[in-house]
Amino acid sequence: MASITILDPTNESKPATRELLQRPGSISGHTIGLLDISKPRGNVFLDRLEERLTERGAKVLRFAKPTFTKPAPVDLRHEISTQCTLVIEALAD
Amino acid sequence: MARTAPVLPEGLVVVVKRECATCQMVDPVLAELAATNIPLTVYTQDDPSFPPSVISHHDADLSISWHYDIETVPTVLKIENGQEIDRTIGWSKENWRNITGVHTLGEELPDMRPGCGSMSVDPDIVDALRARFTDSPVISRTIEFSTAEDEFEAMYARGWTDGLPVIPPTRERVLKMLTGTTRHPQDVVALCPPDLVELTIEKIAINAVMAGCLPEYLPWVIAALEAVCNDEFNMHGVLATTMPVGPVIVCNGPGTRAIGMNSGINTFGQGNRANNTIGRAVQLTVRNVGGGRPGEVDRATHGNPGKITFCFAEDEERSPFTPLSVERGVPQGVNAVTVFAGEGPRCVVDQLARTADELVNSYVACLLTVHHPKLVIGFDAILTVSPDHGRVFAEAGWTREKLIEEVTQRSLRPGTDLVRGAHGMAEGVPPHLESATLPKFRPGGLLVTYAGGGAGLFSSIVAGWANGKIGSDPVTRVVTA
Numbered sequence: 001m002a003s004i005t006i007l008d009p010t011n012e013s014k015p016a017t018r019e020l021l022q023r024p025g026s027i028s029g030h031t032i033g034l035l036d037i038s039k040p041r042g043n044v045f046l047d048r049l050e051e052r053l054t055e056r057g058a059k060v061l062r063f064a065k066p067t068f069t070k071p072a073p074v075d076l077r078h079e080i081s082t083q084c085t086l087v088i089e090a091l092a093d
Numbered sequence: 094m095a096r097t098a099p100v101l102p103e104g105l106v107v108v109v110k111r112e113c114a115t116c117q118m119v120d121p122v123l124a125e126l127a128a129t130n131i132p133l134t135v136y137t138q139d140d141p142s143f144p145p146s147v148i149s150h151h152d153a154d155l156s157i158s159w160h161y162d163i164e165t166v167p168t169v170l171k172i173e174n175g176q177e178i179d180r181t182i183g184w185s186k187e188n189w190r191n192i193t194g195v196h197t198l199g200e201e202l203p204d205m206r207p208g209c210g211s212m213s214v215d216p217d218i219v220d221a222l223r224a225r226f227t228d229s230p231v232i233s234r235t236i237e238f239s240t241a242e243d244e245f246e247a248m249y250a251r252g253w254t255d256g257l258p259v260i261p262p263t264r265e266r267v268l269k270m271l272t273g274t275t276r277h278p279q280d281v282v283a284l285c286p287p288d289l290v291e292l293t294i295e296k297i298a299i300n301a302v303m304a305g306c307l308p309e310y311l312p313w314v315i316a317a318l319e320a321v322c323n324d325e326f327n328m329h330g331v332l333a334t335t336m337p338v339g340p341v342i343v344c345n346g347p348g349t350r351a352i353g354m355n356s357g358i359n360t361f362g363q364g365n366r367a368n369n370t371i372g373r374a375v376q377l378t379v380r381n382v383g384g385g386r387p388g389e390v391d392r393a394t395h396g397n398p399g400k401i402t403f404c405f406a407e408d409e410e411r412s413p414f415t416p417l418s419v420e421r422g423v424p425q426g427v428n429a430v431t432v433f434a435g436e437g438p439r440c441v442v443d444q445l446a447r448t449a450d451e452l453v454n455s456y457v458a459c460l461l462t463v464h465h466p467k468l469v470i471g472f473d474a475i476l477t478v479s480p481d482h483g484r485v486f487a488e489a490g491w492t493r494e495k496l497i498e499e500v501t502q503r504s505l506r507p508g509t510d511l512v513r514g515a516h517g518m519a520e521g522v523p524p525h526l527e528s529a530t531l532p533k534f535r536p537g538g539l540l541v542t543y544a545g546g547g548a549g550l551f552s553s554i555v556a557g558w559a560n561g562k563i564g565s566d567p568v569t570r571v572v573t574a
Contacts, residue, residue: 003240006261007233009253009299009381011290016236071241 024086028057033084035072036064042090049088058086098160101177104132105193106170108152108163111143113209115184116167120144122189122199129195138166138212158213159226165208169193183208220265229268230278231295248303253381255373255401259303270298273308274315275574282315283322285383286329287390292322296382297374304374304402309352310367313430314374316572317342317404320432321375322383326568331434331558332385335392338558338565339400341435341475342372343542345418346428348572349406356408358546360477361399361438361553372402397437405544411480412543413487420493420541421569428572433475433540434565435555443482444550449489452482453496456552457503461533463556467511467521469504469531473538473557473567476500479545482552493541504533535560540567 008016024030032053034046050060063080065072072080080087107123109116124146126133134150137143138158141151152158161170165182171192172178181188184206190198213222238247244261248254260266271278271294278295285292294315301314321328321340331338344354355365363369379385387393393400409416418429441459446452456476464472478486478496486496508529513521522531538560545553558564 003237004244004261004263005235005237006244006248006263007231007267007295007299008236009233009262009296009303009377011285011288011296011382011384012234013288013290013384016234 026057027053027086030085031059031061031083033061033063033080033087035080035087035089036062037068037089037091038065039068039091046088046090049090099156100175101157101161101170101172102132102134103172103175104134106134106136106172108136108138108158108161108166108168108170108211109144109149110138110166110209110212111140113166115206115208116144118202118206119167119184119189119199120146122202123147125198126193126195131193131195154225155213155218155222156226158211159222163211164214166211167208168211220269223268224265227268229264229271231264231267231271232279233267233295233299235264252386253303253377255376255380257401259377260305262299262302266302267295267298270302270306270308270311271295273311274298276315282319285318285322285379286385287332288382288384290382290384292318292378292382297378300378300381301370301374304377305366305370306374307352307366307370310371310374312572312574313344313348313352313367313371313428314378316428316430316570317371317375317432318378320430320568320570321379323568325566326432326434327565328379328383328385329390331565332379332391334558334564335394336558337393337395337397337400337436338434339397339403340372340375341399341433341555342375342404343417343431343433343475343540344371344404344406344429345409345416345423345431346572347426348428349409354406356406356544360405360544360546361403368404368406369402372399372404375404376400376402399435399437403435403437407542408480408544411483413483413491414478414493414496414541414543417540417542418569421567423569423571429569430572431540431567431569433473433555433567434558435475436557438477438553438555441552441554442550443552446485446550449486449491449496449499452485453499453503457500457533459554460500460539461504461506463533463554465520467515467518469506469511469522469533470535470538471559471561473534473540473560475540475542475555475557477542477544477553477555479549479552480543480547481550483543496541497539500539501532501534505530506533 036042053060127147135147136152136157137149138152168182169192170177170180179192181192186199186204190196238244245258276294280294281291283292301311352367354367407416419425423429443455463474508527511522512527
């Protein structure tokens with residue numbers, strides 16, 4: 001699919017790029033998904049993150065992409081979006 | 094709007110393409126000219142090695158052809174002091190001899206042969222050329238979707254659609270849309286509710302592309318937006334109300350037929366591009382430029398499917414009545430739109446009435462139920478008479494005025510029937526009207542139109558929103574190119 005450029009149909013009062021969501025004030029009580037993109041030793045980083053996040057009151061769920069070379073499958077993204085309130089995607093090497 | 098055109102060399106300039114048989118035929122003529130001392134420059138549109146007898150320049154990006162409005166090949170231009178002073182198109186022995194001054198030119202050739210279409214007017218590429226070579230005053234921010242994004246999904250995700258797919262408004266498509274009007278892209282048409290943003294022709298064109306309009310629909314979209322974006326129509330209120338209304342657009346004038354609008358079978362329904370995309374473009378513009386979105390300013394309890402689009406034309410040629418636009422002060426034969434804050438249409442069935450007297454009684458019985466049988470004066474309505482019903486009035490010699498007068502008189506009800514609490518219904522008119530006698534509609538509150546398929550003893554009612562200063566008044570605007 002080639003990239004496509006279009007003219008903005010709106011009154012341009014919002015930024016052209018999608019806005020980031022507000023950062024949560026605290027992670028306590030959130031369900032945080034940790035997505036391992038399947039690069040070597042990403043799990044080491046995520047294991048440590050899980051420890052630290054759990055200490056601070058978050059519930060942690062672990063996910064992994066089949067391969068780092070391709071986008072996450074639709075089902076996996078859906079699973080994460082329905083189960084988690086926050087997500088951390090880990091890159092490692 | 095054109096950028097500075099490339100400068101043509103002095104003398105004769107000929108534009109050709111290999112694919113054209115007439116261009117191939119004039120190859121020996123070009124050789125004859127090259128042998129004279131007249132400066133000659135040949136531009137070829139397709140094959141750089143063409144024509145075989147002379148050295149040519151390749152107009153690879155069609156810049157020369159575009160800027161000099163070459164519509165036919167071959168074209169011969171005569172340039173003096175940088176200015177075009179003459180041109181001839183196709184092959185005409187006489188014209189070529191006159192423009193070149195070589196009076197023996199092309200002795201062997203026939204007197205005349207028409208040329209072929211220039212590549213620069215090929216419908217498949219003309220939009221891209223217009224975008225490339227036009228210093229257009231289109232100034233909207235550009236947004237690039239990444240290669241991984243599906244543009245249709247991306248436009249939905251950004252909240253730009255009515256829930257149905259929209260056409261991506263590329264610069265090429267928007268510039269093509271703008272050819273539908275003579276107005277400047279930065280002309281401000283109105284302040285668009287609810288955010289009261291300056292609404293330009295360019296923003297309308299972008300949303301018209303998204304809605305699926307053809308360029309010839311654009312003047313109708315512009316007129317309809319002029320009609321809804323003002324205090325009389327009160328688009329802000331029409332959005333904000335919890336009642337199920339949206340702009341219903343009635344189109345009049347010969348232009349409705351020229352752009353292929355449907356005033357016949359299924360006139361309110363699906364299937365006709367002009368009807369559906371004009372109404373949709375108005376709604377998309379209000380949504381995207383004005384910021385009028387359901388759940389935000391739009392607070393409708395139920396809404397109605399016509400809030401995606403509701404636009405139709407009157408069948409003026411068959412109508413026994415004067416057109417609605419004429420009734421509202423526009424000269425006969427002038428294109429116009431009338432906007433009405435209306436809900437979805439409902440059917441009036443009367444398959445047995447054979448006289449105007451019987452039929453109008455059925456109309457009144459149904460019209461009395463608009464919003465509530467005990468609420469009067471405060472709501473307007475559109476009555477759309479079908480051809481089968483229209484014939485009954487035509488045979489009786491009833492005009493629009495007569496029909497409206499009969500509805501008014503026959504809808505009169507005593508306040509005792511209408512007042513709050515009467516007939517065991519809390520809803521009704523305020524107590525001080527108990528001794529009054531009231532018609533269903535205020536003067537001018539019933540808009541009679543004529544449309545529909547040729548079979549069906551049915552008419553149709555579109556009920557309105559609160560009228561007058563507290564609500565919305567119908568607004569009519571002339572459509573201009």
